[in-house]
Amino acid sequence: MDDNAEFYKDLPKVELHAHLNGSVSVQTMEKLIRRKPHLNIEHSMTAIGKGQRRTLDECFEVFKVIHKLVDTEEDILMVATDVIKEFAADNVKYLELRSTPREENHTAGLTKKSYIETVIEAIQQCKNEGVDIDVRFLVAIDRRNGAEVAMETVKLAEEFMLSSGGLVVGIDLSGDPTVGDGRCLLPALQRARNSGLKLSLHMSEVPSQLEESELLLNLPPDRIGHGTFLHPEMGGSQSLVDRAVKGRIPLEICLTSNVKGQTVPSYSQHHLRYWYQLGHPCVICTDDKGVFCTDLSQEYQLAASTFGLRPDAVWTLSERAVDCIFAGDEVKQQLRQKWTELKPGLLQGAQLQA
Ligand SMILES: CC(C)=CCNc1ncnc2c1ncn2[C@@H]1O[C@H](COP(=O)(O)O)[C@@H](O)[C@H]1O
Numbered sequence: 001m002d003d004n005a006e007f008y009k010d011l012p013k014v015e016l017h018a019h020l021n022g023s024v025s026v027q028t029m030e031k032l033i034r035r036k037p038h039l040n041i042e043h044s045m046t047a048i049g050k051g052q053r054r055t056l057d058e059c060f061e062v063f064k065v066i067h068k069l070v071d072t073e074e075d076i077l078m079v080a081t082d083v084i085k086e087f088a089a090d091n092v093k094y095l096e097l098r099s100t101p102r103e104e105n106h107t108a109g110l111t112k113k114s115y116i117e118t119v120i121e122a123i124q125q126c127k128n129e130g131v132d133i134d135v136r137f138l139v140a141i142d143r144r145n146g147a148e149v150a151m152e153t154v155k156l157a158e159e160f161m162l163s164s165g166g167l168v169v170g171i172d173l174s175g176d177p178t179v180g181d182g183r184c185l186l187p188a189l190q191r192a193r194n195s196g197l198k199l200s201l202h203m204s205e206v207p208s209q210l211e212e213s214e215l216l217l218n219l220p221p222d223r224i225g226h227g228t229f230l231h232p233e234m235g236g237s238q239s240l241v242d243r244a245v246k247g248r249i250p251l252e253i254c255l256t257s258n259v260k261g262q263t264v265p266s267y268s269q270h271h272l273r274y275w276y277q278l279g280h281p282c283v284i285c286t287d288d289k290g291v292f293c294t295d296l297s298q299e300y301q302l303a304a305s306t307f308g309l310r311p312d313a314v315w316t317l318s319e320r321a322v323d324c325i326f327a328g329d330e331v332k333q334q335l336r337q338k339w340t341e342l343k344p345g346l347l348q349g350a351q352l353q354a
């Protein structure tokens with residue numbers, strides 16, 4: 001057990017699975033609640049505290065509450081800049097944010113297009129202010145909304161991929177995994193792939209989605225979100241595992257999210273163990289740092305303490321995450337350079353203490 005929290009904080013990190021509205025911190029949430037007192041929302045309704053667990057349904061109710069608080073361009077701009085700065089303060093050097101563009105009929109002007117533009121504006125503002133983090137954006141498809149909306153979202157993402165100077169890099173498929181059918185979304189996802197957008201797909205987050213997972217894996221995606229029930233010990237299948245392994249398709253691992261959302265019974269029973277032992281690329285992520293009251297340093301620390309990873313193994317885990325980013329080779333090289341420069345100082349100190 002390594003309780004050296006400073007090591008995990010100082011560790012340079014890559015965050016590849018962060019939903020914008022699930023990542024809102026207590027401080028930002030308080031600002032939002034103050035802006036909209038008439039909604040009568042308390043902070044306890046937007047986060048799941050230490051030791052608390054919720055059913056998946058209850059977790060998805062939380063997002064509905066947050067969406068009420070974040071429904072104007074002004075809100076989105078504040079939330080996105082705050083979230084980016086918080087990740088930067090946690091020593092995240094490269095971040096892929098994902099969010100579902102929403103149009104709000106009751107608030108003047110919020111369209112799916114202006115939603116994406118506002119997130120891009122936040123990314124650019126942080127860059128102009130010199131915040132030490134490289135941020136990219138994945139446009140999210142909520143599976144609940146069906147094939148037509150998915151296609152519309154992909155077309156929007158295509159436009160922004162071309163006009164955002166490389167900030168929009170891909171598509172995320174997310175939303176309540178118990179709702180909707182992934183099969184009808186295949187044409188939209190296929191189109192995204194053909195046009196050069198990268199795909200990160202939530203997959204087998206709940207049991208009994210073998211057929212859907214097989215179809216999604218055949219696209220194939222560039223990364224898998226969760227993949228909790230892919231492997232045979234969890235009711236998945238060897239052929240699904242073989243497919244992911246053969247394609248070396250990285251898994252985005254969100255420990256606290258899975259434990260608090262009760263799709264995994266405990267940290268020690270998390271599927272990270274299975275995939276890590278296979279030597280498969282796994283990237284530690286937060287999912288929804290605001291809702292699940294965590295940060296990326298804490299998730300690395302949990303992975304290390306649960307699976308007995310020594311500092312050099314933790315370092316390797318964060319370094320290998322660079323291989324899995326959606327930005328191009330030039331960005332990868334810059335990040336690798338950063339890791340190389342930081343390694344001696346950080347690892348020597350940690351090994352002395354370990
Ligand atoms: C409930 C639970 C255990 C959550 C973690 N697992 C998740 N699985 C699927 N979709 C998700 C998850 N967490 C966040 N999302 C998606 O992200 C949205 C919130 O961020 P945003 O509005 O897209 O910016 C949610 O409405 C949902 O569509």
Ligand SMILES: [Zn+2]
Nearest residue numbers: 019174225287
């Ligand atoms: Zn997620």
